[in-house]
Amino acid sequence: MILDMLSYYKMIKKNNINIIYSGPIWSDGIEGIGGTLRKRLEFDDMPLSASQSVFSVFVEQMNNILMYSADKEPFPSSDDRIFDVSKGVFILGSRDRTYFIQSGNVMRDESVEMMKNRIEHLNTLDKSELRKYYKEQIKSENANPESKGAGLGLIEIARRASSKIDYTFTPLEDGLTFFSMYVTIG
DSSP: OOOOHHHHHHHHHHTTEEEEEEEEEOTTTHHHHHHHHHHHHHHTTOOHHHHHHHHHHHHHHHHHHHHHOSOEEEEEOTTSOEEEEEEEEEEEEEETTEEEEEEEEEEEHHHHHHHHHHHHHHHTOOHHHHHHHHHHHHHSOOOOTTOSSOSHHHHHHHHHOSSOOEEEEEEOSTTEEEEEEEEEEO
C-alpha cells in the first residue's frame, strides 16, 4: 500500500512537527533517538538551558514508556541477553521558540489512577514547590506499590515544563488505556 506522503508532509508542516518516532523503545535504543534530537536542537540553535530541558523531558518520557508500557515483548540481543522492548510514540515540535514534546503508550488500566493522581498533584505545585518536592522524594523511599520507578521522572518533567503537564487517557479494550503526555518548554 502506498501512503499519501504529501498529506503527511502537509500535516507535519502545518503542526510544526520536527521529529516523529513511533515504534520499539528500549533503554539502549533511546540513545539513537536522543542523538537525532540533539542534532535537531543544535540545528535550531536553542539556548543551552532550553535545549537541556527538552532533552531531559525526552529522556523522562521515554523512561516512562519503558516503565509503564503494557505493549512489551522480549527481544534477544546479539550478546545472548533478552530485554523487553516497549512500544510508544514521541513527537517534538516547535512554534515561536517554544517546543512541545508529546509521548504516548498503551498502559494497563490499573496504572491509570496512580499516574493521573501523580500528574494532578504535580500540576498543583509551583516551581519552588516542585524543587522542594523533588529533594524530598530523593531522600524518601518509594512506598507506592503501583510505582515501578523512584517517582522522580514526572517531577523532573514538571520542573522543566513551561506550563502544566497536559495528558489524556483513552480507554481501549481488554483492560488497556492509551496514555498521552504533552509538555511545552519555552
